[in-house]
Amino acid sequence: MPEAGDRVAIRVTVNGKRHEQEIEPRQLLVDYLRETLGLTGTHIGCDTSFCGACTVLLNGASVKSCTVLAVHADQGEVTTVEGLAKDGELHPIQQAFKDHYALQCGYCTPGLLMSTCHLLARNPSPTQREIRKAIAGNCCRCTGYQNVFDAIADAAKRAAADVPPEAERAATSAGER
Ligand code: FES
Ligand code: FES
Known part of the structure; x- marks a missing residue:
């Protein structure tokens, strides 16, 4: 069981690109995407699971990323809005x-x-x-x-x-x- 201040390694594929980082176990997926990876297309509207601005796909299912810990995405695949357009063409x-x-x-x-x-x-x-x-x-x-x-x-x-x-x-x- 990690203790406060400990960091844990996660491997996540985001929009087809694999990322490997050490993060705080308490980091939310939305903060991991926005702050650690710089993918600010995923928004934060309420932080209380009400608004849906933070919705992403995790292993193909839509999740409100303000309610998911980044460690729960370990070994998983995440798609954010940045992953929709391909070769300059809108999805x-x-x-x-x-x-x-x-x-x-x-x-x-x-x-x-x-x-x-x-x-x-x-x-x-x-x-x-x-x-x-x-x-x-x-x-x-x-x-x-x-x-x-x-x-x-x-x-x-x-x-x-x-x-x-x-x-x-x-x-x-x-x-x-
Ligand atoms: S920020 Fe509103 S549901 Fe996640
Ligand atoms: S909150 Fe402005 S377009 Fe939906």
Whole structure:
């Protein structure tokens, strides 16, 4: 059992990159991501498990990283919002949020994106009710929920049709859709 002041070694793969560090056993996963790794896209809104701004994927499941100790991610895989875009292209879920203006200040957005990833990985064709339930733990103080619901439904449709977002945008501006 580590004592106060002791540090423990953890190995975690974050966004495909392996990290090995000695950390304090009491360090929260959100602080590990933000302060130790410098991945500040994961936000802290409440620190009490209410707001969902700190949501990340841990071994494929969405977790509120302010409620998880970093040591619990040892040997695990974490995906943060920084891990979504590839080769300079937004992830389709990010693109859908952008296209539907599903953000205002954007503070809650990283958490919403990660909750949406979790939802669509398990349920590619969610109903409106299922979408609302999936993001019930993500609080948006700007209250733009309707656009968020629309963006998630659209992201699901794009994934189902396997339509690259750039093709979708091109078709929309050409009046084909
Ligand atoms: S900061 Fe984790 S739920 Fe609000
Ligand atoms: S867009 Fe501002 S808190 Fe959600």
